[in-house]
Amino acid sequence: MERVIRVAQWGTGGVGQSALKAILTSKHLELVGCRVYDDAKVGVDVGSLIGWPDTGVTSTNDSQKILDLKPDVVSYNALWANVDDFCMILEAGISIVTTSSFVTGHNLGTESRDRIEAAAQAGRAAIFGSGIHPGFSSYISLVAAGLSRDIEVIRFTESVDCSGYASAETWRSCGFGLPLDTPNLKSLAESGMRVFSDGIYLAGQALGLEFDTVRFDADFSVTEQPLDLGFMKIDAGCVAGLIGHWRGIIGGRSVVELNQGWKMGPSVTPEIELSGGYVVEVVGNPNISFTLKHSPPSDFKGSTPVELMEMNLITTAMPAINAIPHLLKAEPGIRTYVDFPLITSRGFLLD
Incomplete structure (x- = not known):
């Protein structure tokens, strides 16, 4: 039997909320923490942030509290890539899946990409970025x-x-x-x-x-x-x-x-x-x-267009969420689709 993977959510905008729903409904993932940026969301049960029943997990704006939970992986869905965040999480030995302006890291420039790779090697962790x-x-x-x-x-x-x-x-x-x-x-x-x-x-x-x-x-x-x-x-x-x-x-x-x-x-x-x-x-x-x-x-x-956009938010979040099991088996560093076997919606088929 596969062990349940402990996940912390980072960011609760549109894509982050879709990621949260996926984590909470997955048969293989367990939500253990949630990092938010809006002070009004601090201390709020994650379920309330997505219109669902209480989950027992409350949100925080303290990054260290998320690291102290020692999740297996962070689902990072802030609006933009934050190299300091990535390095902090990876150096703590926590892997990352992200939709935040990161696939190979080339767009961030050589210096930032090298920093992320070095942090991943130091923490023996991996990072994977995608989206639709x-x-x-x-x-x-x-x-x-x-x-x-x-x-x-x-x-x-x-x-x-x-x-x-x-x-x-x-x-x-x-x-x-x-x-x-x-x-x-x-x-x-x-x-x-x-x-x-x-x-x-x-x-x-x-x-x-x-x-x-x-x-x-x-x-x-x-x-x-x-x-x-x-x-x-x-x-x-x-x-x-x-x-x-x-x-x-x-x-x-x-x-x-x-x-x-x-x-x-x-x-x-x-x-x-x-x-x-x-x-x-x-x-x-x-x-x-x-x-x-x-x-x-x-x-x-x-x-409405905004309501229908939910489909796009799901298709943005799911490529990263579905990569989590493969990422945790990968070698440390920046990982891409080239490094993984077939990625599909394992754990999300309806009973």
Whole structure:
């Protein structure tokens, strides 16, 4: 019989709440602690944070209290990657699964990545980062590439209406809401979207490729009418749509691409046509393509974009949660999909 894995949750925003629900319903995981950032949540039973019955686990804003619990793993879902947090947790001998702007760590820069690796080695712990995109997106694209030969390019495109993802800070970091003539708008978007470059490096690791360069490009669209999304407002003439491109270049040719097609509101100029899902394309012999979409279960009651966004929060949280058993068997250090066997929803099938 497998032992139950002791998990501490770190962060209780949208993705963090989805992770909490997964931990509490898993047959193989036990929630032992919860780190929050909002003072109003301190001392509150975790169940109350997600609208569930009491769990007996209360939240804290004291990081040391989480470390003192000595969990096997921390489920880290803060909005951004915090290198100091990562190093503190890893040096304490606690492994991490995270959705916080971390897949391979290349997007954080060499110095930060080296710090994280050194902390993991010192604590004999491991860290794994994913989400649906980036992370799982590279994983399924690479699996699809296994059906083809003479491959020219592997391409993944997220093509979705983002109006329901209520994180103004995230969108502003990518240029949403700013006038089109804002100085260095592309550079701002590149900084805000840099984590997606990790997906390129993950593909390179899996394929045994060394890229000459990893390049970013962006095309912006604006709203013609003022938008009030509830969590942020966008004035007419300001950015409400973005197509971002990360490309791994070898010999002047793009061989791996991760694209983001994001749109807010009913229409933008130039218009962005959305697939409403995640498009995988392998150009080779043969060509492979499919679109990954998700939809609510039959008993789902929500109808607004924010309510429907719950599906996206689940698909962001679950790739990291499902990796926990494999991570605890892995060698210390920064680990990726390349290091693991098949990851699936073990422990989450309904009885």
